[in-house]
Amino acid sequence: MTNLLPVLDHAAASVPAALERLFDLVRIKSISTDPAYKAEVQRGAEWLVNELRSLGFDATVRDTAGHPMVVAHHDGATADAPHVLFYGHYDVQPVDPLELWEHDPFDPAVRDIAGGRRIITGRGTSDDKGQLMTFVEACRAYKETIGALPCKVTILFEGEEESGSPSLKPFLEANAAELKADFALVCDTNMWDAETPAISAGLRGLVGEEIVVKAADRDLHSGYFGGAAANPIHILAEILAGLHDADGRVTLEGFYDGVEETPENIKASWDKLGQTADKFLGEIGLSVPAGEKNRSVLELTWARPTAEVNGILGGYTGDGFKTVIAAQASAKVSFRLVGKQDPAKIRDAFRAYVRSKIPADCSVSFHAHGGSPAIQLPYDSPLLNKAKDALSQEWPKPAVMIGMGGSIPIVGDFQRMLGMESLLVGFGLSDDRIHSPNEKYELRSFEKGIRSWVRILAALGAR
Amino acid sequence: MTNLLPVLDHAAASVPAALERLFDLVRIKSISTDPAYKAEVQRGAEWLVNELRSLGFDATVRDTAGHPMVVAHHDGATADAPHVLFYGHYDVQPVDPLELWEHDPFDPAVRDIAGGRRIITGRGTSDDKGQLMTFVEACRAYKETIGALPCKVTILFEGEEESGSPSLKPFLEANAAELKADFALVCDTNMWDAETPAISAGLRGLVGEEIVVKAADRDLHSGYFGGAAANPIHILAEILAGLHDADGRVTLEGFYDGVEETPENIKASWDKLGQTADKFLGEIGLSVPAGEKNRSVLELTWARPTAEVNGILGGYTGDGFKTVIAAQASAKVSFRLVGKQDPAKIRDAFRAYVRSKIPADCSVSFHAHGGSPAIQLPYDSPLLNKAKDALSQEWPKPAVMIGMGGSIPIVGDFQRMLGMESLLVGFGLSDDRIHSPNEKYELRSFEKGIRSWVRILAALGAR
Structure with missing residues (x-):
């Protein structure tokens, strides 16, 4: 296995430059739901294509009936390297009511806030431009140090996710052969908390x-x-x-x-998260778990x-x-x-x-x-466990495999239409205010997110 | 007891003249819900006052915050004659959609229809002008033959019944001493069928x-x-x-x-009415009685x-x-x-x-x-039984004491505010299309209704 230290160090050292690139992308007002911003959405796709080409990707803007997709390919270091499809979206939510924003949503900056936290402010910083750029910057770190990627990488960036993805299924269908990989990486989810990375192993x-x-x-x-x-x-x-x-x-x-019952070791790892009915329900003004008796709120919402x-x-x-x-x-x-x-x-x-x-x-x-149907990766899947170990090395607390109570349609589409599982990893926090005024992304999420992908790509590439 | 035959004969012989009087009243467009007809409602009250004065009543138009009441008093033949309060309303429902009327709603006439039936057409013929005039004409028959009434009679005609009776309670309260009688007669209900008169003995x-x-x-x-x-x-x-x-x-x-359980003899009389679940529910597209088991639909809707x-x-x-x-x-x-x-x-x-x-x-x-609360007259009450016998002499089939599933607020008001029971007798039929286009009243209801009140007044007056 390659020595990762130079790659990780380079990623950390490159954060100021990476931020400038992210700011460029955030400044593009790629609001997909508002036809007035159609040209801006197009500009977002073109910006990403240029960015990916600069990294040696074979990248193109691909027209659809709606906003364009970005598709890019890069070979792996070896011919037998695993092939991953990375998915993200470059469109953003509208910004109204604008008067509730403390800073211009399209003029991003790093700002210091209480508790010594540093945040990147702006629309799309968390959902999903900041997240997708963690992966792009991880690729850059590899290219600028080793000059190669541990995996063969296909990238799919969507420009209509906030508009209900009307073109996605037809696009997957029409381009199935091109997009099919060994598995997908989807970066549109949250950490468990600021210290604890999470992998979503199940979607109801x-x-x-x-x-x-x-x-x-x-x-x-x-x-x-x-x-x-x-x-x-x-x-x-x-x-x-x-x-x-x-x-x-x-x-x-x-x-x-x-x-099936959740394995005891997984339940034990959930118990360690310290979630309680009082905390979980207290936030919404409740206190008594409804539903099945004698199960934790995490089990009730993730696994039942x-x-x-x-x-x-x-x-x-x-x-x-x-x-x-x-x-x-x-x-x-x-x-x-x-x-x-x-x-x-x-x-x-x-x-x-x-x-x-x-x-x-x-x-x-x-x-x-x-x-x-539900999507449930086996908890003992090598894919999950490699990612879990990689994440655990980067963050203060070990990564946890969680469930998700809701659905992420793209995951089902990848499974049904392209026959591949998805690894859901993201570095958002629940207080990122996505879809709301004053959206932010933690600077730490950005930096450690990039380094997390460096580690995950290495782990996946190591056969 | 007075020989009723001359009075009944006179009532029958006077129907043509009585119809002219009813037509006069129906021609007045006393639509209480529409402010445009305010003067017409007033005219209706004045017409009734003149009519009642012509019969020797001490009658007045009484202003309220809304449309006026008509109050009239007439002594009984003897000082100890019972005192009855007769209630009816002279306001009518709006007539739209006008294009669905086969005849002008305010140009009443007697018309022949299928089955040898003769009907009086027009708005308010059944609800409630035709009904209240059966009582007024019964009084006329007494006055034009015997010259006296078997009971002391107070009349209360309301002009806001179709508007929710906003002035009624204040008026009853303010005039309680004047309006209090031994019992009330309320003529705003239906017969069981065209052959069978009905007295509502209970209201849920x-x-x-x-x-x-x-x-x-x-x-x-x-x-x-x-x-x-x-x-x-x-x-x-x-x-x-x-x-x-x-x-x-x-x-x-x-x-x-x-x-309490309904007395067996009353239940037996209901059974004789020939109502079945199939008939009752069939009209509304149903067939299986809901609610309590092993009870007839009449019991379910009248007495449970x-x-x-x-x-x-x-x-x-x-x-x-x-x-x-x-x-x-x-x-x-x-x-x-x-x-x-x-x-x-x-x-x-x-x-x-x-x-x-x-x-x-x-x-x-x-x-x-x-x-x-429910209102339930004792089935053995003399009031009910006198009226029942009187009605049974006039109509082909004996009168039946029925329940009413719904409520008639005035009955509760009379009970609570004036401490008197109400006798609910009316000659409407369920196909009279009250509140709808092409309202009608059976000529037979009008004629035999007049004669029914002649008989009931006599029965009530006979101590």
């Missing part, structure tokens, strides 16, 4: 269902018909109340098929499946009172999936359960909203 | 409650918090689902205190208390899907009361039940919407 899947329960053919007067006519809100309430048992487990038949009602509507909901029995009532229900739970089977089980609760003279209709 | 009471369940202090992302954070929609669904047991009975503690959710709202209810866990969810719940159920106790029991279901870190707030 999602099944969304909308149900409409219909009873009478019109709204009824509850005086005239109350007590004899079916009330669809009652039916719906019973359906929804019956989704969980007294222990907070989901009652659907076969719901837990494919759900859920059923949540996201919306419900029926009858009269305006001011005052109307003694109506509604003709229909509806609910939106979502299931977060883990492990090998099958979205189609969960959907079927839900629909069968709901149908079993509908009286003979009432009806129900269903509308599917999305369905994607 | 009502308790309305709005509850808001609050969990986290903001809407949450269901990926990040789902499975650990309380979901107020789940809590609400469990509360609402738990309101009824498997037999459809309401589970609140003490809910059935004061609920209910709990109905009238509205529910929480989370995201727009198009598409949003994986949110709502900060709060709300429902409007109403209870229909019968017998001696105490509204305050029902409200307390509901609130205690709801509170018992709220997790320690969540909260609930309540908002009361109305609370009125």
Whole structure:
């Protein structure tokens, strides 16, 4: 294995220059949601292509129906070096309300704040320009010292991530052969805390269902018909109340098929993070964990499946009172999936359960909203463990493998369309105020992020 | 007892003239909800005062903060004759959409329709001008034959019933001594069917409650918090689902205190009406009676208390899907009361039940919407039975004592504010299209309605 010290030292010494490059990129107002900034988004893509070409990448701006992609290729040091696809996005969120910004969002600078922290201010510093530049600068450190990269690297930078990625799937489909690598590196996530790097090993899947329960053919007067006519809100309430048992487990038949217990050593590592129900729920004004009994809040949100009602509507909901029995009532229900739970089977089980609760003279209709399985890397995967060791060498505390309660669509797309797993590593912090005024990125995240990628690329390249 | 035949004959013979008087009244566009018709409402009151004065009533137009009342007094034939207060309203609903009327709503006429039926067309013919004129014409028949009325009669005609009766309570309060009678006659209801007159002996009471369940202090992302954070929609669904047991009975503690079984003879008379679940529910597209098991639909809607959710709202209810866990969810719940159920106790029991279901870190707030006890005349009351016998002599089928699922506020007001019971008798039919285009009143309802009041006044006057 190459001696990394010169590369790491060079990365650290180059931070002032790296910051100037990041500032250049942040100054480009690449707001993808606002057509007024279309040329700026284009300029962002071109800036990145120039930057990558200066590092010896074969880089091009690639047109789509929307904003362009940047695709770049660089060989590895050896012919058998592993091939990684690095993904990031160079578009940013709008900046309004502008008056809430303490500094011009497009005039980045390093500033000192309380607690001896140094931050880089500006729109996109954390989401995702600062993050993607940690990888680019890591490549630069290799090129400017060793002159080669430990891995074969393909880069994909998107310009529509903040606009819902409308062109991404078609682009992946049209360019699958070019983009397919051994695995993907996705740098759009956070550390556990400022001391503890994190790798997201699992992402929960999602099944969304909308149900409409219909009873009478019109709204009824509850005086005239109350007590004899079916009330669809009652039916719906019973359906929804019956989704969980007294222990907070989901009652659907076969719901837990494919759900595996988290390995003890992983649970132990989560316990060490010091997260508690009081802390986690205290932030949102709660204190009592809901859901399954006898599981930590991290397990509940990272490694356990859920059923949540996201919306419900029926009858009269305006001011005052109307003694109506509604003709229909509806609910939106979502299931977060883990492990090998099958979205189609969960959907079927839900629909069968709901149908079993509908009286003979009432009806129900269903509308599917999305369905994607969980993504779970094996905790003993060499990919994960190499990255974990590399990160642990860079940061004060060892890296932790975490779950993510939500979904990152790109990860599923890479898995389904390109057949590759993603390693999710990022150096954002939860107080970076992404999507909000006064977005910032820690200078330490930038510097140690660059050095983290130097280490990870080395670890992955070492067969 | 007076020989009624001359009075009844005179009433029948006077129908053509009586119709002309009704037409005069219907031609007055006394739409109380539309300020443009304020003068017409006033004209309606003045017309009635003139009409009543012509019959020897001491009648006056009485101003209120809104539209005027008409109050009229007439002595009974003897000093100890019972004193009745007759209530009706002379204001009408708006007529739009006008293009759906087959005939001018304010140009009434008698028309022949299919089945040999003759109807009086026009706005207010059934609700309530035609109905109140049946009573006025009955008084006329007495005056033009015998020259006296069997009862002391006070008349109260309201001009704001279709506008929610804003002035009624203040007026009753301010004029309680003048309006207090032995009992009230209210003519704003329907027959059971075209052959069968009905007396409403019971009106269900009502308790309305709005509850808001609050969990986290903001809407949450269901990926990040789902499975650990309380979901107020789940809590609400469990509360609402738990309101009824498997037999459809309401589970609140003490809910059935004061609920008495309907006497067997009354239930038998209801069974004879031939109402079935198929017929009753078939009209609204249903077939399976909800609510309490093993009770007829008439019993369920007339004589049993209910709990109905009238509205529910929480989370995201727009198009598409949003994986949110709502900060709060709300429902409007109403209870229909019968017998001696105490509204305050029902409200307390509901609130205690709801509170018992709220997790320690969540909260609930309540908002009361109305609370009125049921009104139930004893089925063996002399008042009811005299009216029942009188009606049964006039119509092809015997009168039936029915319940009413809904509420008629004036009846509660008379009971609470003037301490008198109401006898609810009316000759409308369910197909009269009140509040809709092409309102009509059966000519037979008008004629036999007049004769019914002749008989009822005689029966009530006979001590």
